[in-house]
Amino acid sequence: MSFITVENVSFAYRSGRTILDSLNLTIEKGRNLGIVGESGSGKTTLLRLLLGLAQPSAGRILLDGQILDTRNRAFMGGFRKRVQAVFQDPYSSLDPRQSVFNIVAEPLRALKVQTDIESAVSEALAAVGLPADAARRYPHEFSGGQRQRIAIARAIVARPDLVLADEIVSALDLSTRILIVDLLKTLSTSATFAVVSHDIALVALLCPDIIILEKGRIVESGPTERVLKDPAHPYTRRLLASTPRLPPPV
Amino acid sequence: MNGTAGSMPQTEGKMTRRTIPLSLIVGGVIVGLHLLAGLLTLFWTPYDPTAMVGGRLAGPSLAHWAGTDRLGRDLFTQILIGARIAIEVGSGAVAIGAAIGVTLGILAAFATRTLDDVFAAAFDILIAFPTLLVAMLIVAASQTASLFTAVLAIGIAGSAIIARLTRILAKRVLSMDYIVAARVAGSSWPSIVVVHVLPNIWPTLIVNLALQFGLAAMAESSLSYLGLGAPPPNASWGRLLQEAQGTVYTAPFGAIAPGIALVTLVIGVNLLADGLRAFADPTRRGRR
Numbered sequence: 001m002s003f004i005t006v007e008n009v010s011f012a013y014r015s016g017r018t019i020l021d022s023l024n025l026t027i028e029k030g031r032n033l034g035i036v037g038e039s040g041s042g043k044t045t046l047l048r049l050l051l052g053l054a055q056p057s058a059g060r061i062l063l064d065g066q067i068l069d070t071r072n073r074a075f076m077g078g079f080r081k082r083v084q085a086v087f088q089d090p091y092s093s094l095d096p097r098q099s100v101f102n103i104v105a106e107p108l109r110a111l112k113v114q115t116d117i118e119s120a121v122s123e124a125l126a127a128v129g130l131p132a133d134a135a136r137r138y139p140h141e142f143s144g145g146q147r148q149r150i151a152i153a154r155a156i157v158a159r160p161d162l163v164l165a166d167e168i169v170s171a172l173d174l175s176t177r178i179l180i181v182d183l184l185k186t187l188s189t190s191a192t193f194a195v196v197s198h199d200i201a202l203v204a205l206l207c208p209d210i211i212i213l214e215k216g217r218i219v220e221s222g223p224t225e226r227v228l229k230d231p232a233h234p235y236t237r238r239l240l241a242s243t244p245r246l247p248p249p250v
Numbered sequence: 251m252n253g254t255a256g257s258m259p260q261t262e263g264k265m266t267r268r269t270i271p272l273s274l275i276v277g278g279v280i281v282g283l284h285l286l287a288g289l290l291t292l293f294w295t296p297y298d299p300t301a302m303v304g305g306r307l308a309g310p311s312l313a314h315w316a317g318t319d320r321l322g323r324d325l326f327t328q329i330l331i332g333a334r335i336a337i338e339v340g341s342g343a344v345a346i347g348a349a350i351g352v353t354l355g356i357l358a359a360f361a362t363r364t365l366d367d368v369f370a371a372a373f374d375i376l377i378a379f380p381t382l383l384v385a386m387l388i389v390a391a392s393q394t395a396s397l398f399t400a401v402l403a404i405g406i407a408g409s410a411i412i413a414r415l416t417r418i419l420a421k422r423v424l425s426m427d428y429i430v431a432a433r434v435a436g437s438s439w440p441s442i443v444v445v446h447v448l449p450n451i452w453p454t455l456i457v458n459l460a461l462q463f464g465l466a467a468m469a470e471s472s473l474s475y476l477g478l479g480a481p482p483p484n485a486s487w488g489r490l491l492q493e494a495q496g497t498v499y500t501a502p503f504g505a506i507a508p509g510i511a512l513v514t515l516v517i518g519v520n521l522l523a524d525g526l527r528a529f530a531d532p533t534r535r536g537r538r
Contacts, residue, residue: 051434080436093427096533097449106445110436138532154435 003029003161003192004050004083009059011045011216019045020216022059029161032193034203034224036239037213043196046213047166050194051085052076081111084155088167090147094139100125100150101135107158124157125150128183145176152183156191163187166196181205200239204228212236274525280518284511288334297324299331299485307501316507319490320497325504328485329511335486336467336515339401343466344459346405347412352455354409355416356443359424369417376410381465382472389478397480404469408462415458419451453527460523464516471512487512 004027011020020042027033037043048054049061052070061068063082069075084107087093094103104121107113113120122132128149139147148168155163165184169177184193184206195206203210204224211221212235220233231237297303302322309317316325358369376384384407385400392399423429423446432442471488473479480486487508494504528534 053430053433077436080434085431085434087427087431089427093431095426095428095432095446095450098445099532102445106432106437107435110432110438110441140533151431154431 002026003064005062005065006046006050007060007062009046009049009056009061011042011049011054012057018216020049020056023216023218025211025218025221027162027192027194028209029192031209032188032195032207034200034207034210035194035196035213036198036200036203036210038198038239040215041213042216043198043213044166045216047085047164047194047196050164051083052079077111080107081113081158082161083164084158084160084162085164085166086148086151086155086168089171090144090151091139091171093151094147096139098138099135100130100137100139100142103139103150104135104153104157107154111158113158120157121153124153127156127187128153143176144172145179148172148176148180149183152180152187156187160191162192162194164194164196167198168195169202170197170199177202200228200243212239271525271528273521274529277518277521277523277525280514281522284333284515284518285337287330288337291327291331291334295327295330297327299323299327307497307504309501310503317501317503319493319504320501325490325507328490329487329507331485332487332490332508333511333515335397335480335484336470336512338397339404339470339480339486340463340467340515340519342401343404343408343469344463346402347408347462347466348455348459350406350409351412352416352448354413356420356447358413358417359420359447360439366417370414373410373414373417377414379407381407381411382469385469385473386476386478389473395478395481397484400470400473400479401466404466404473407469408466412455412458412462416451416455419454420447423447423450453531456523456527457520460520463519463523467512467515 006023006025009020009023010018012018023046025033035043035046045054049056052068055070063079066075068079098106101121104124105117108115108117108120121135125132125134130146130149130153134142134146134150139150142150148171151168152163168184169180172180181202184195187193188206193206195203197203200210207224209222210224210227211218212227212233213219214233214235220227220231220236227236228240231240300323303324304314304318304322306320306322307318308314308322311317314324314326316329319325319328354369354373358366358373361369381404385403388403388406389395389399392403429442429446432446437445467487470479470486471491474486474488475492477492479488482489490508491505494501494508498505
């Protein structure tokens with residue numbers, strides 16, 4: 001079932017520089033989607049459009065058939081309840097002056113979600129593997145991986161249908177990456193994730209579907225398994241070839 | 251949501267108690283003493299501030315702790331009253347300056363690029379004029395020298411500096427990912443200002459406001475010195491300094507006593523602000 005539909009979406013700056021060019025894609029409920037591309041391919045711009053933080057220069061984005069209209073306050077309230085995000089840098093995405101409780105509770109308060117905020121925050125923290133007393137602490141008291149868990153807790157606390165994850169493990173060390181990937185796999189049972197990354201291996205672990213972006217265009221899309229096994233586009237082959245591998249044991 | 255706590259690492263952070271910074275204690279005591287002295291004069295003063303109660307230009311004694319002025323009035327009584335005036339002027343001017351400056355600074359930070367440039371240029375032009383000169387112009391324009399006019403003038407004159415600092419600090423905060431996260435979480439812009447922008451800019455702002463307090467107290471002294479501040483019989487420290495000017499070599503204590511009072515108040519306010527900033531900063535607790 002199509003949840004978000006992107007129809008012929010383009011994005012260009014006033015200077016005329018085109019970032020995204022006639023994109024078409026759908027995000028289906030319950031099926032994680034990986035959006036892969038190198039730096040400058042337009043991944044983050046696409047994410048901003050999907051989050052309603054910017055307006056496409058052309059085309060439209062639909063949520064359950066309704067046009068994503070950032071000027072429609074009532075629509076955006078409902079949209080925010082259903083679509084949340086986790087950002088790349090766990091150090092700058094958490095307000096250093098807010099306690100973890102206030103950070104995680106922010107969507108519930110802002111969106112006026114009718115729930116017991118205290119228990120919802122505890123539940124979200126437990127879901128990401130943080131103890132309840134973490135709520136009283138401040139971001140600087142946590143490691144990078146733990147901060148990213150707090151950011152994930154904030155994204156899932158309002159029980160959204162879709163979580164857009166922007167390079168969420170790129171700022172973390174390898175062992176922490178594995179823990180966060182495992183966590184996202186577990187959370188995928190209750191929310192759909194759209195994982196934006198330059199790391200094709202990460203996307204392969206989490207997403208049954210993938211799109212490959214190059215210079216603002218989708219050059220390949222389809223089931224991840226098929227794209228990885230039999231890449232049709234030279235750019236996809238180049239991306240796959242550039243994935244780091246351990247040398248064979250001597 | 252599925253609980254996954256069992257497979258997760260233990261939180262490494264440790265809660266540590268807030269320690270009260272020494273600057274907060276020292277600043278609090280100094281400002282507290284000035285405040286107490288100022289409040290006391292509302293109910294009681296050692297002598298009538300306008301009465302000639304001793305010899306002219308007498309030095310410090312048990313009867314007159316700071317000596318007397320050229321009319322034989324008790325200087326200590328006038329310094330106590332001056333503390334109240336300095337605090338009124340300092341806090342009043344800072345409150346006016348902060349209300350105008352922070353509002354304009356935040357508006358500039360949110361404005362479009364063109365409008366922001368206009369704001370920035372306006373702040374720079376206002377800052378180019380010395381605070382005292384602007385305050386003198388405002389007092390002159392109002393055609394009345396009163397304590398309220400002095401407070402208003404000093405507050406307005408200082409607001410441009412606060413506005414420029416607020417604009418710079420707010421723009422930096424607005425570029426952070428947690429602001430984007432707040433927008434995605436559904437927070438409105440006014441809520442973002444209250445919840446994220448102001449708490450993140452106030453530590454730097456409060457130090458600046460403390461400096462402004464000192465400048466305001468000194469500006470009032472200067473205005474009084476020029477006869478544009480609190481009119482007699484208000485015993486402002488500036489007026490005391492002005493009156494002691496002619497006798498500074500024969501009776502130096504008339505200038506030294508209000509000078510010490512003014513300097514200690516400014517130091518106290520700065521220490522207090524710095525201490526408050528340090529005490530309220532959550533990132534100073536249990537830093538990793």
